[in-house]
Amino acid sequence: MGDLLKGISSFRGAVFPTHSALYRKLAREGQQPHALMISCADSRVMPETITQSGPGDLFVCRNAGNIVPPFSTLNGGVSSAIEYAILALGVSDIVVCGHSDCGAMKGLCLPQMLEPMPNVAAWLRHSHAAYSIVCQAYPDDLSDAERVRAVAMENVVVQIDHLKTHPSVAAKLATSEITLHGWFFDIETGEVQVYDGVLARFTEVQEGEPLPVAFTGRGHPHVMPRIAAALAGE
Amino acid sequence: MGDLLKGISSFRGAVFPTHSALYRKLAREGQQPHALMISCADSRVMPETITQSGPGDLFVCRNAGNIVPPFSTLNGGVSSAIEYAILALGVSDIVVCGHSDCGAMKGLCLPQMLEPMPNVAAWLRHSHAAYSIVCQAYPDDLSDAERVRAVAMENVVVQIDHLKTHPSVAAKLATSEITLHGWFFDIETGEVQVYDGVLARFTEVQEGEPLPVAFTGRGHPHVMPRIAAALAGE
Amino acid sequence: MGDLLKGISSFRGAVFPTHSALYRKLAREGQQPHALMISCADSRVMPETITQSGPGDLFVCRNAGNIVPPFSTLNGGVSSAIEYAILALGVSDIVVCGHSDCGAMKGLCLPQMLEPMPNVAAWLRHSHAAYSIVCQAYPDDLSDAERVRAVAMENVVVQIDHLKTHPSVAAKLATSEITLHGWFFDIETGEVQVYDGVLARFTEVQEGEPLPVAFTGRGHPHVMPRIAAALAGE
Amino acid sequence: MGDLLKGISSFRGAVFPTHSALYRKLAREGQQPHALMISCADSRVMPETITQSGPGDLFVCRNAGNIVPPFSTLNGGVSSAIEYAILALGVSDIVVCGHSDCGAMKGLCLPQMLEPMPNVAAWLRHSHAAYSIVCQAYPDDLSDAERVRAVAMENVVVQIDHLKTHPSVAAKLATSEITLHGWFFDIETGEVQVYDGVLARFTEVQEGEPLPVAFTGRGHPHVMPRIAAALAGE
Amino acid sequence: MGDLLKGISSFRGAVFPTHSALYRKLAREGQQPHALMISCADSRVMPETITQSGPGDLFVCRNAGNIVPPFSTLNGGVSSAIEYAILALGVSDIVVCGHSDCGAMKGLCLPQMLEPMPNVAAWLRHSHAAYSIVCQAYPDDLSDAERVRAVAMENVVVQIDHLKTHPSVAAKLATSEITLHGWFFDIETGEVQVYDGVLARFTEVQEGEPLPVAFTGRGHPHVMPRIAAALAGE
Amino acid sequence: MGDLLKGISSFRGAVFPTHSALYRKLAREGQQPHALMISCADSRVMPETITQSGPGDLFVCRNAGNIVPPFSTLNGGVSSAIEYAILALGVSDIVVCGHSDCGAMKGLCLPQMLEPMPNVAAWLRHSHAAYSIVCQAYPDDLSDAERVRAVAMENVVVQIDHLKTHPSVAAKLATSEITLHGWFFDIETGEVQVYDGVLARFTEVQEGEPLPVAFTGRGHPHVMPRIAAALAGE
Numbered sequence A, B, C, D, E, F: 001m002g003d004l005l006k007g008i009s010s011f012r013g014a015v016f017p018t019h020s021a022l023y024r025k026l027a028r029e030g031q032q033p034h035a036l037m038i039s040c041a042d043s044r045v046m047p048e049t050i051t052q053s054g055p056g057d058l059f060v061c062r063n064a065g066n067i068v069p070p071f072s073t074l075n076g077g078v079s080s081a082i083e084y085a086i087l088a089l090g091v092s093d094i095v096v097c098g099h100s101d102c103g104a105m106k107g108l109c110l111p112q113m114l115e116p117m118p119n120v121a122a123w124l125r126h127s128h129a130a131y132s133i134v135c136q137a138y139p140d141d142l143s144d145a146e147r148v149r150a151v152a153m154e155n156v157v158v159q160i161d162h163l164k165t166h167p168s169v170a171a172k173l174a175t176s177e178i179t180l181h182g183w184f185f186d187i188e189t190g191e192v193q194v195y196d197g198v199l200a201r202f203t204e205v206q207e208g209e210p211l212p213v214a215f216t217g218r219g220h221p222h223v224m225p226r227i228a229a230a231l232a233g234e
């Protein structure tokens, strides 16, 4: 803890003074972040560093495996963060950010690793779909490393599907007021791959080109015409 | 119950004999239905009648509101029916069938109706996204009847999104071994409208034309190329 | 799905027109079914066919194993269907209908069958009492087929006990406004056996004789006399 | 706490020595109680005193309202006490003992009393059936005291219905190895009334006469004959 | 049950009459116990006998293992007893009383004992911390008897930690209006050992000396000064 | 999202290259963070910035209100992060870091703010003890700002009490292998206050002096001596 203690002093003495006006403004006016980022608790994946964000930029929810439990009658911390981000803060983007060499994804692939950790095992049931997909839809001869990477990438897509089950997200998607993003951070190369929902694949970000996204709203209350017609006919 | 009793006798005496060979075959060889239908408990919506199905054709799960709770750590009857249909029976199609004049959807629109029914109210939280969508994305001046119909139609789409969170479904979608369908039965006209996932709207079924579907598999293990490439580069 | 599609067209074109007046009436006046039937999702057990019922006759809840979870603080689809049937529709009869060759009951008897289906396994805990009864109270030398059949029959009785734990059912039983029925459909013979709660056994239905029932109300608020007396004495 | 401290010393110094042989025997050979008693936490209802029991006689589970939650997928302390009493200790009788002037039952009748106690309110949902029964099946002009007493008595019967949903109880009932009892202790008179399941009413215990019971086992594996017959016919 | 029946008669005829005035007073004025005792359901551990308490003295919650589940979103009987004792009855002391030769603690140490008792196994997860502590912090060469005793004692401390998570307890601790006690009853010697929270060990009660306690309130709203200062500085 | 996109490019192009050796090492050897930090999702509270930590230093769990649900039978993301941090990563310190102007704490103080956010409201039940403490143990005339600050500080202490209920934490505390810390970050001043568990108050960190901590292990398996003695005497 010595390093953390030094870090606190260093932040207070050397870093904070040059940003004190921004912090004061944020303290007085409250936060207005534009995006919610859901990422892994892994110490090597620092959301603000990867995105070069400053105070007030990113509302961040972190847990083992960057998991979003589906909306249900028993909700917890992630569901609350989503609800708060959308209804209280009005964010316009939600990013689910996975990463390479993820310990949680390794646990999915090697269940015996999880035996002494029953809570982690239960939590990872929310990623079970990603594991099932890799088992059934990928080649059988994947190496262990390939399998972990495949599960981690599919897991990002699975968690975006879970996001859509949250009523606050579903309503904003119906009015195209929110966009969902799936990212994958490679620790070794520092690169961020982005999920393109139209092509159903991850791609590299090209500067100067528009950012591919996982899912945008439908842009129209889509069953409406039929309702009008149907009811008119009654 | 007098009518039911007469019905049993009538079935046993007049109907069963003409189908006894089929029933015997089904008893001896077991069921092999091709589709799971999830529909409302409503007495006016009889899945086998609407589809003119016979014994052995449809695996049927019915509850108030044709609801599919998202996959979670606490699952119940619908999740079990899905899991059984896919893993034990190998169905290739899942239909979520909503309908007009649905009492559950009315309850969503008129919460005071639900006050004496706390379990129904809790159960309908799984349709809350449909209600939120209609509140936020539809015109404010919908009549009550239009609102109920809009919620019932959006509810079909919401439940299909919930279906995708079930690992057994997600895995089969990844290999394109299953297709998801969203239907809407109009009690007054006898018509079935079908959700077209590409157009994001309900359409009428046209005989001789292919059936629009809500969702098909991705057809390729989509992140695979990137995995190979990424790992090759390591 | 080709068959289903044809079925829809056939229903719309050939079946519906001869019943359109009834459907229109039901659409305009709402449903008023007299009975709730809780039966298995099995494709060979069609509640309306077995009872020769038409639109508007039966409110139907179907799940794997025709299970009724006991009333609890975490209720789901079956509890909601019961509550809705009693409080919103005012049904006077509830039928739990089991059947021969039930896959869910086989799963109870052969737990290894359930290993790849954790949700089904969890759901079947609600039938665990039936399995325990057969293990402890039946001869040890039952054949596998006998055991599955015994569990399926005891399961009907167990689910009726669960029904009584639901407050809406308990209250109607106390005023004799509702009757509980336990049925068992034999796929091979087309016969329906009926549970007789007084004799504690299943019997065949005899035309012209009254239908045996599983449970009727107590017919009187039974502790009342003692209350009056006790309080008078205070 | 002064009184409790004195009580401990008094027990150790004056009471224990005259029973030390029994306590030593019980410590060395373990407990073998014949009955499980489920009673209220109320300080005026002391199970061992009411039944003049000594150490080793009664396995006792006490909670607010002498409640037995129905068996479910989420079970707690009462379910565990039942399971342990039957499977580890082999008790042959289970008594649910309610009482007059019960604070929990008052809370059911006066929900505003429970507003600051959300956990108690949730817990009492397990007694909701008793309250519904009194509301619907008893005269409207009950005094408040009569209503509380009626709810407390019906609550005993409701909890016995809940007991039957526990697999360990259901199995022992099927072999007539266990008997269920419903008692009601009147604090003011010291009297214990006993529920007679055949007459469906509470009666006073008459010395020299057999004790009425709430429920005994069925005494025969009741669906067996039909199974044999049915399978013989196959 | 013959003994219990005789006991009831004996209580009514011989014991109650000498205490009838107290019982009448308690019936008319309600209970006002000063302490809540949470103890094991074990038939050899009778809370009122050990403390030589009479009617009206002790509010008693008993379950297998004298367990207090941590406060959570899904609470049951113990949480309700705590809430009721503090908010409705205003008790000033809570005692968690463990004991020697506890069957529940043996089950923790011998998991195979619990295999046929899944509910007990789940319930004992609330004592898992005690078991982990003994595994990791005690000598490896404990005999089985020593291990069970160590787990039972640590379990008392663990349940006191759980008590603190209940909001009603936490608030009373902050104002020093409640005291928590940890006791351990030795069946063979009749002795009660008391947990001394300051020394972090169990000690024997010495007559004439103050009773050691597990935890008292903080005696001051402890972060207050800083709040005043911090806000003054703003 | 434009800023985030630029941030990614900037990180990849300008920041990563100067740290690529460290990232490569971390990718190849895995993470070995010494501390788990549990902090709020608030965009103004960046754990790595406040502590000037780099990649690999801090395992970070973030949610609305820096909440740690007590260990229970239904655990989620925070419980899993704790279990993983202790058992898989072997962290030696856990920090719960609250902060000023916390929206979640405001929601606790102004429940009407939470009405449209039922999940947040449910999640904040885990902080209800902090709110109860401030209501009952603090002066009635706190300003709104003082009240929010007091709740946020007490909330840190409450969450540390919750931490102790997790078996993995409890076991490491018993062997003094882990230390718990409670911090409070003031957005306006950049200062971090630290909870001193011995003094039961927050203090400022003084450079050159040892860091006060919330809780350290007991340092000895504390009930051991009594066990040895007691068992010796048997």
Ligand SMILES: [Zn+2]
Residues within 6 Å of the ligand: A040, A041, A042, A064, A065, A066, A099, A101, A102, A103, A104, A105
């Ligand atoms: Zn990770």
Ligand SMILES: [Zn+2]
Residues within 6 Å of the ligand: B040, B041, B042, B064, B065, B066, B099, B101, B102, B103, B104, B105
């Ligand atoms: Zn409906």
Ligand SMILES: [Zn+2]
Residues within 6 Å of the ligand: C040, C041, C042, C064, C065, C066, C099, C101, C102, C103, C104, C105
């Ligand atoms: Zn079946």
Ligand SMILES: [Zn+2]
Residues within 6 Å of the ligand: D040, D041, D042, D064, D065, D066, D099, D101, D102, D103, D104, D105
């Ligand atoms: Zn009571």
Ligand SMILES: [Zn+2]
Residues within 6 Å of the ligand: E040, E041, E042, E064, E065, E066, E099, E101, E102, E103, E104, E105
């Ligand atoms: Zn015990």
Ligand SMILES: [Zn+2]
Residues within 6 Å of the ligand: F040, F041, F042, F064, F065, F066, F099, F101, F102, F103, F104, F105
């Ligand atoms: Zn915050």
